[in-house]
Amino acid sequence: MANNPAQDPPALLLTRPRADAESFLADLRRVATPGRVVISPVLEIVATGDVPDMTGVTGLILTSTNGVRAYDGPRGLPAYCVGERTTQAAQAAGLRAEMAGETADQLVAHLGTLRPKGRLMHLRGRHARGDVAARLAAQGLRVDETIVYDQVACGFTREARVLLDEERPVILPLFSPRSAEIVAGQAEARARLWIVALSPAVARCVSPLTPERLVIAARPDRASICAAVAGVIEGGSPLEGASRVP
Incomplete structure (x- = not known):
């Protein structure tokens, strides 16, 4: 009897840069057993080579691990970070890092209350949301801010396009509005898309895809989206705390 792809177990499509996708997959496999996995990065992180003017800088603002990787300045500075992983990366890089929130909005609120003295420098990507420097300056x-890396869009691999042309469900975790917009712009899919979004902002960017299922992680962090994906894999529904959008 011929196999019916529509009855196959869901596949998992990871679109993060390869190193991040493989790291996420390793975490996911500790709590769930994904079936077929396809990695097809839609972003390539490229350092711009721009060197921030550190004259008088007394602290850094870091909103992603990519900003940490691109930094090659003085160590020992205070660093106000978004998310646990960015904080850990900054600490490992020799900075006096503290987690200032899970989102850019939380970081802005925290620093607005803390009101650190001196000059802060936000190291960010070319495509960034939140207007962190402008809102804090207001x-x-x-x-100040310096663009230290770019997020260059990539097309789907042939394997990913074949997967999306099948009728089986495809679980698609998305971690940023930028990656969600790129996916939405090229994912003409026959597949039944089960999208797991890091946040409501990410979910809004994939609305043109009209996914069969849309799950939003309980919190905008890696552990929560990993738990939400695991819930979809194991039971076809999010784990406790995640939300499903009709």
Whole structure:
């Protein structure tokens, strides 16, 4: 009897840069057993080579691990970070890092209350949301920004396009509005898309795809989206705390 792809177990499509996708997959396999896995990065992180003017800088703002990797300045500075992984990466790089929130909005609120003295430098990607430096400057803080990396869009691999042309469900975790927009722009899919979004902002960017299922992680962090993906794999529904959007 011929195999019916529509009855196959869901596949998992990971679109993060390869190293990040493989790291996420290793975490996921500790709590769930994904079936077929395809890695097809839609972003390539490329350092711009721009060197921030560190004259008078007394602290850094880091909103991603990519900013940490691109930094090659003085160690020992305070670093105000978004997310646990960015904080850990900054600490490993020799910075006096503290987690200032899970989102850019939380970081802005935290620093607006803390009001650190001196000049802060936000190291960010070319495509960034949140207007962190501008919003903090509007509150009277001295904040500059330097673009230290770019997020270059990539097309789907042939394997990913074949997968999306099948009728089986495809679980598609998405971690940023930028990657969600790129996916939405090229994912013409016959597949039944089960999208797991890091946040409501990410979920809004994939609305053009009209996914069969849309799950939003309980918190905008890696552990929560991993738990949400695991719930979809194991039971076809999110784990406790995640939300499903009709």
